[in-house]
Amino acid sequence: MQQIYLDNASTTFPKPQAVADAVYQYITNTGTNISRGTCATNTEDLVFATRKQLCRFFGGEDSKNVVFTKNITESLNIIIKGLLHSGDHVLVSAMEHNAVMRPLQQIGTELTTDNAPTDAITFSRIPCNAEGALCLDALPQLVRPNTKAIIMTHASNVCGTLQPLAAIGSFCQKHGLRFIVDSAQSAGVVPVNMQEMHIDALAFTG
Incomplete structure (x- = not known):
């Protein structure tokens, strides 16, 4: 029987394929924390680019004010x-x-x-x-x-x-x-x- 999910107001499921692809690409091609490893500059560039994109998307004033938290x-x-x-x-x-x-x-x-x-x-x-x-x-x-x-x-x-x-x-x-x-x-x-x-x-x- 096909599952019908009705709890998106709590947690979105299933996640879009683009989300799974992005997580997979990070794990397989980047995989480091900022300033913690030889590939750390790639991670830093990715984080900064994401902050800028989010700032533009939500009409913020400065991408430096974009903060990532657990939830x-x-x-x-x-x-x-x-x-x-x-x-x-x-x-x-x-x-x-x-x-x-x-x-x-x-x-x-x-x-x-x-x-x-x-x-x-x-x-x-x-x-x-x-x-x-x-x-x-x-x-x-x-x-x-x-x-x-x-x-x-x-x-x-x-x-x-x-x-x-x-x-x-x-x-x-x-x-x-x-x-x-x-x-x-x-x-x-x-x-x-x-x-x-x-x-x-x-x-x-x-």
């Missing part, structure tokens, strides 16, 4: 825990994945009243409608003097809703907020341009 969960942890400090407040959508919510809950407190400690890291949820679309009209009321960023998913892995990154990015630019995007479910399928959408950090999976 997108690690990327989001690095961004969240590296960006936020005592007294900071951030906004997240009501549709956030655990990769965003768990590190936020580890270091912060959800702001439900005005009685949160002034030295705490706090976060508020931007409400969504029944279809999972962000309620943009709620944004102005949620921004506080200490709000530092909006951290949100581009596409829900539960209902597939796409959030309007360009509109939210413009809001962030207007209010001096950082815009952090989790594009695990959209990168490579739905166009994302960091400069046009005013995205400061984009996490994606390879």
Whole structure:
């Protein structure tokens, strides 16, 4: 019986043949770490070329800012825990994945009243409608003097809703907020341009 795979929202399978071919070519023809072996310069060239290609693909400003991590969960942890400090407040959508919510809950407190400690890291949820679309009209009321960023998913892995990154990015630019995007479910399928959408950090999976 033919297998039907329905869990692409979790892990893409099968991988495209081009991915398998590229991995095979690396293992058989390159196979070294940067600066660790006689063929290391080939690896270094390959890594730099990949960073430049990714920067162009996502409309980034500088390929030096392209960082490889083990997975997108690690990327989001690095961004969240590296960006936020005592007294900071951030906004997240009501549709956030655990990769965003768990590190936020580890270091912060959800702001439900005005009685949160002034030295705490706090976060508020931007409400969504029944279809999972962000309620943009709620944004102005949620921004506080200490709000530092909006951290949100581009596409829900539960209902597939796409959030309007360009509109939210413009809001962030207007209010001096950082815009952090989790594009695990959209990168490579739905166009994302960091400069046009005013995205400061984009996490994606390879």
